[in-house]
Amino acid sequence: MKKKVKFNKKITGGKKANINTWVIKIIFLTFFISASFSFVSSVLLSNVKILVAFIILIVIILTGILSDIIGVAVTAADETPFHSMSSRKVLGARRAVWLIRNATQISNICNDVIGDICSIISGATGALISAKIILTNSEGIKTIVSIAFSAVIAALTVGGKAAGKKFAITNCNNIVYKIGYIIEKPKRIFHK
Numbered sequence: 001m002k003k004k005v006k007f008n009k010k011i012t013g014g015k016k017a018n019i020n021t022w023v024i025k026i027i028f029l030t031f032f033i034s035a036s037f038s039f040v041s042s043v044l045l046s047n048v049k050i051l052v053a054f055i056i057l058i059v060i061i062l063t064g065i066l067s068d069i070i071g072v073a074v075t076a077a078d079e080t081p082f083h084s085m086s087s088r089k090v091l092g093a094r095r096a097v098w099l100i101r102n103a104t105q106i107s108n109i110c111n112d113v114i115g116d117i118c119s120i121i122s123g124a125t126g127a128l129i130s131a132k133i134i135l136t137n138s139e140g141i142k143t144i145v146s147i148a149f150s151a152v153i154a155a156l157t158v159g160g161k162a163a164g165k166k167f168a169i170t171n172c173n174n175i176v177y178k179i180g181y182i183i184e185k186p187k188r189i190f191h192k
Contacts, residue, residue, distance in 0.1 A: 026108060034117045041121050045128055053132065057125045061153070064118030065160040071110030072168035073175035074103045081173060082180075092181030099176055119157055126153045 041060065045053050079100045085093035099106055130149040134142045168175060 030113050033113060037117050037121050041125055050132055053129045057122060060118050060122045060125060061156050064115045065164045067110040067114035068161045069164040069168040071107040072165050073172040074099050074106045076169050076172040077176040092177055092184050095180035095183045096176045099180060122153050
């Protein structure tokens with residue numbers, strides 16, 4: 001006789017309150033990060049040349065891809081090897097365990113908040129760059145430039161994230177360790 005497997009667990013009590021608190025926190029965090037990114041990018045792009053605007057656009061796209069890599073790596077990583085490293089006091093191991101144990105929140109921040117905000121801002125940046133190009137060119141080029149920019153930004157973002165996900169899953173423990181090391185190193189320097 002086959003055993004029936006239950007997939008849906010009811011969330012009760014404290015867990016439900018924690019989820020609601022997290023949702024409220026993430027809404028406000030998203031709002032402030034999005035406003036900050038938009039403000040900084042609009043200030044940076046307001047009076048720059050097209051080449052500098054391209055560089056800013058590439059940085060925004062790479063930030064989105066990098067944050068996606070971190071979010072996937074934290075979700076896919078295995079906590080076990082970091083316990084032995086932590087017992088030997090290897091710098092970054094304790095923080096790596098913390099990252100893995102908080103994978104849901106870290107992944108949400110990296111993939112959904114930062115990654116999606118970077119995608120939106122890269123689209124707006126591309127529109128701004130294409131508008132600058134359109135102003136200096138003839139009427140016939142406007143549509144081609146606008147379509148080309150949208151397509152290139154989408155292709156770079158989606159292709160970069162696809163390659164990043166494969167890289168993150170393959171190297172998840174190394175990535176999480178390096179992030180833990182980067183977080184803990186300044187603390188140790190300033191603690192001394």
